[in-house]
Amino acid sequence: MQKTHIEQIAQIIEQNQRFVLTTHANPDGDGIGSEMALFHYLRNKGKDVTVLNVDRSPENLQFLEKDYPITIFQKPVHSQLIEQADIIFVLDISDWKRLRELGEVILETAAETVCIDHHILEEPFANKDYIFASASSTGELIYDLLSGLGADLNIEICEAILTAVIADTGCFRFSNTSPKVFQIAAEMQARGADRVMIYQQLYESQGLPRIRLLARVLNNLRLDCNGKIAWMEISQKMLKQTGSSIKDTEGLSDFPRRIQGVEIALLFMELPDGKVKISFRSKGRIVINKLAAKFMGGGHAFAAGAAVDGALADVRDDVLFHARYLFE
Numbered sequence: 001m002q003k004t005h006i007e008q009i010a011q012i013i014e015q016n017q018r019f020v021l022t023t024h025a026n027p028d029g030d031g032i033g034s035e036m037a038l039f040h041y042l043r044n045k046g047k048d049v050t051v052l053n054v055d056r057s058p059e060n061l062q063f064l065e066k067d068y069p070i071t072i073f074q075k076p077v078h079s080q081l082i083e084q085a086d087i088i089f090v091l092d093i094s095d096w097k098r099l100r101e102l103g104e105v106i107l108e109t110a111a112e113t114v115c116i117d118h119h120i121l122e123e124p125f126a127n128k129d130y131i132f133a134s135a136s137s138t139g140e141l142i143y144d145l146l147s148g149l150g151a152d153l154n155i156e157i158c159e160a161i162l163t164a165v166i167a168d169t170g171c172f173r174f175s176n177t178s179p180k181v182f183q184i185a186a187e188m189q190a191r192g193a194d195r196v197m198i199y200q201q202l203y204e205s206q207g208l209p210r211i212r213l214l215a216r217v218l219n220n221l222r223l224d225c226n227g228k229i230a231w232m233e234i235s236q237k238m239l240k241q242t243g244s245s246i247k248d249t250e251g252l253s254d255f256p257r258r259i260q261g262v263e264i265a266l267l268f269m270e271l272p273d274g275k276v277k278i279s280f281r282s283k284g285r286i287v288i289n290k291l292a293a294k295f296m297g298g299g300h301a302f303a304a305g306a307a308v309d310g311a312l313a314d315v316r317d318d319v320l321f322h323a324r325y326l327f328e
């Protein structure tokens, strides 16, 4: 984020009083961390600010909101709040549809929408877009913004930003882990953010149903294309039998990349509404968002997603058929 962008957003913040912050459905560490960092900044400036999400945070991220719980959107209850807002910050969104009904309500209001994101957007939807695909995370952009604004980076803000950066870089493992990511992490830790606590919250506080589901899913992992493609699937039945839910599937798609020789990993997940959600992950040599686009999806070059109508087995066969062309 450049100085001119920071100055523009500074003006938006100075000239307005009522703010609503939101992120995508099934919010992740980057979305929630970015929201909470910006929330604390605005709150400390004496602004009226509400963090309003369509889904509850996963349990392991709720430490970020322990003193200031995030509001869960209910149309009849919160329409007025949105109508009266001056500015709605939409963070880490990538696709307007991921706001579900909240997105429709926002579009009907006079409030100005400001999107801050590191996902390339298929079509812009906010009044003002600050999209920087080169950033590791939205948390990195919030860091740029707040440090550019000369904010007092207190411990709440630092832990929120560090959580966002850790979550979206897979704890500094993924290809988006730039030197700047380490600089931000170092600064956040130096300012008091508890890196060990965050790590334990993110990676060492999972429920048993998720681990049971992982065991089931890995047990059925298959290789294709001479071991270059690894794929897994999750049916509704598997969720039921392990007592797990969709939330417990977060991050599972990263697992097959650990296999030597595998270049891309695909996860097929049967949704309750007759759709199949597909996660595309690449080790960094094969670009996979074009494959995702074939199935009306999108995302980054090496991490993308899609959701299509159809039976699990049919969708899987169809995607595998097209995925094999990536290696010709």
Ligand SMILES: [Mn+2]
Pocket (backbone or CB within 6 Å): 030, 031, 092, 118, 137, 138, 168
């Ligand atoms: Mn993100």
